[in-house]
Amino acid sequence: MPPDHDLDDYVDPYEHGHRHGGPLRVGLGGPVGSGKTALAAALCRTLGTEYDLAVVTNDIYTTEDADFLRRNAILPDDRIEAVQTGCCPHTAIRDDITANLDAVELLEARHPGLELVFVESGGDNLTASFSYGLVDVQVFVVDVAGGDKVPRKGGPGVTASDLLVVNKTDLAPLVGADLDVMRRDSATVRGEKPTLLISLREDPAATEVAEWVRAQVRARRLQQA
Amino acid sequence: MSSALLTLADSRLPAGGHAHSGGVEQAVAAGLVHDPGSLAAFLLRRLTTSGAVAAGLASAACQGDDLARLDAEADARTPSPALRAASRQQGRGLVRVGRRAWPSPLWDALPAAPHHPVALGVAAAAGGLTPRDAAAAAAYLSVSGPATAAQRLLAMDPLTVAAVTARLAPDIDAVAGNSTRSADGSLPADTDPLLDLLAEVHSARKDRFFAS
Numbered sequence A: 001m002p003p004d005h006d007l008d009d010y011v012d013p014y015e016h017g018h019r020h021g022g023p024l025r026v027g028l029g030g031p032v033g034s035g036k037t038a039l040a041a042a043l044c045r046t047l048g049t050e051y052d053l054a055v056v057t058n059d060i061y062t063t064e065d066a067d068f069l070r071r072n073a074i075l076p077d078d079r080i081e082a083v084q085t086g087c088c089p090h091t092a093i094r095d096d097i098t099a100n101l102d103a104v105e106l107l108e109a110r111h112p113g114l115e116l117v118f119v120e121s122g123g124d125n126l127t128a129s130f131s132y133g134l135v136d137v138q139v140f141v142v143d144v145a146g147g148d149k150v151p152r153k154g155g156p157g158v159t160a161s162d163l164l165v166v167n168k169t170d171l172a173p174l175v176g177a178d179l180d181v182m183r184r185d186s187a188t189v190r191g192e193k194p195t196l197l198i199s200l201r202e203d204p205a206a207t208e209v210a211e212w213v214r215a216q217v218r219a220r221r222l223q224q225a
Numbered sequence B: 001m002s003s004a005l006l007t008l009a010d011s012r013l014p015a016g017g018h019a020h021s022g023g024v025e026q027a028v029a030a031g032l033v034h035d036p037g038s039l040a041a042f043l044l045r046r047l048t049t050s051g052a053v054a055a056g057l058a059s060a061a062c063q064g065d066d067l068a069r070l071d072a073e074a075d076a077r078t079p080s081p082a083l084r085a086a087s088r089q090q091g092r093g094l095v096r097v098g099r100r101a102w103p104s105p106l107w108d109a110l111p112a113a114p115h116h117p118v119a120l121g122v123a124a125a126a127g128g129l130t131p132r133d134a135a136a137a138a139a140y141l142s143v144s145g146p147a148t149a150a151q152r153l154l155a156m157d158p159l160t161v162a163a164v165t166a167r168l169a170p171d172i173d174a175v176a177g178n179s180t181r182s183a184d185g186s187l188p189a190d191t192d193p194l195l196d197l198l199a200e201v202h203s204a205r206k207d208r209f210f211a212s
C-alpha cells in the first residue's frame, strides 16, 4: 500500500472523497517481454466471470497488447483502452498520469458496475513504477530468462511493488537460473511483501496471482465499507 | 509576474501534454522536420498560427469572457477533428490538475472537456495571473511541447533543442502581445492547413507514440 494513502493532508481538500467507490485499480509493470500482457490475459480469463473488469494498455509503440487481448476474445472491445505515451512509458504511469486517468475514467463511465481495472504499463526498465495516484496496488512482473540476478539488483519495481511476480519458471533449466536464489533474494530486498514464482506457460490461469488479486479486492471493499 | 505562471507553463505540470507532439510526430514521418533548422521553422509556423489562436482564446478566457462561447470559438478555429479532440483531451487534463492546484469557483463555469486554451485561461485566472500571462503560457506551450517531442523522436541534441526554443522568445512575446481582441472584437483566427492535414493523417495511424 502507498505510504501516503491514509494521511489526511494528502487528500484533496477541495474535492470531497479521495476516490471513494469505483473499481480496484491494479498496475501491471515490468520489463518488456516479462509476461505482463500474458498475465493480464490470464487474469481476465480467470477473474472475468467473477468481476466486472476492464484493461488499460500502455504499449510504447503500437496497440499490440490491446489487439492481443481483443484477438483472443478475452475481453470485448469496449473493455479495453489503449493510451499513447509519447515515447515515455514511464512518464505515463508515474510522472504525468493524465492519459491513463482519462482511460480509466472512460471505462468507469462506460461500465458503471466496474469492479476491477488492470493497467498494463509499456515495458520499461527496473526503475519503473506506478504512481499511487493512478493505481491502488501494483504488481511488478520480471522473468526468469532475464537471469537470476534480477531480484538482487532491486529497483523500485522489485523492492516496493505490492506483489513481485517472477514469471517463466519453466525456462529456468534452459537459462541456468536458480529459482531458490531468486526466491531468497526477493525475500531479502522485499521484506514482508509477497513474491510469487510462476509459469504462465504451465498455469495459464495464473491461479496464485488471481488469488492475490481477489484478496486485494476484498481488502479494498472492507476499507471502504 | 506571479511565479504561478512558471508552474502553469512548466512541461512537468501533469496535465497530459507530454503525450502530444503538436504535429511533430507526423512532420517527422513526412520528412518535414529532420534537423534543428527545419524544427525551428516548424515551431515558428506553429507559434504564429495555432499558437496565436491559443493565445487569443486563453487571454479572453482569463479576462472572464463567456466560456461556452469561447469554447465554440475554439471549435470554429480548429477545422481538424483530430486537433479538436487533442485540444479537448489536453483541456480536460489541465482542468484535473488545475482544480487541485488553484481551487476556484471559476472552474465550474467550464464545459466538461473544454478546449485547452480556454482551460488555460481559466487556470491563469484561478492562479491570479493576467490575460497577458495566459497568452504567454499558451504561446510558449504551443512550441515547448512539440520541441521536446522532436528531441525524443529524432534523438536530437537536447542542448540544441533548448537553444531553438529559447531563441523563439521574441516571437513568443510578440504573439502573446498581439493576443487581445482587435477593435472589431475578434480574436486571432490564423489557421495552417498543413497542421490540420498532419493531424488527420497522424490520428489514423496505429503505430504512433504520441496522441497527437
Ligand SMILES: Nc1nc2c(ncn2[C@@H]2O[C@H](COP(=O)(O)OP(=O)(O)O)[C@@H](O)[C@H]2O)c(=O)[nH]1
Binding pocket: A030, A031, A032, A033, A034, A035, A036, A037, A038, A039, A123, A167, A168, A169, A170, A171, A198, A199, A200, A201, A202
Ligand atoms: N516460456 C514461457 N513464455 C512465456 C510465459 N509467459 C509469457 N511468455 C511469453 O513471453 C512473451 C512475452 O510475453 P508478453 O506477455 O507479451 O510480455 P510483456 O511485454 O511483458 O507484455 C510472449 O511470447 C509470451 O508467450 C511463461 O510463463 N513461459
Ligand SMILES: [Mg+2]
Binding pocket: A036, A037, A038, A065, A120
Ligand atoms: Mg505487453
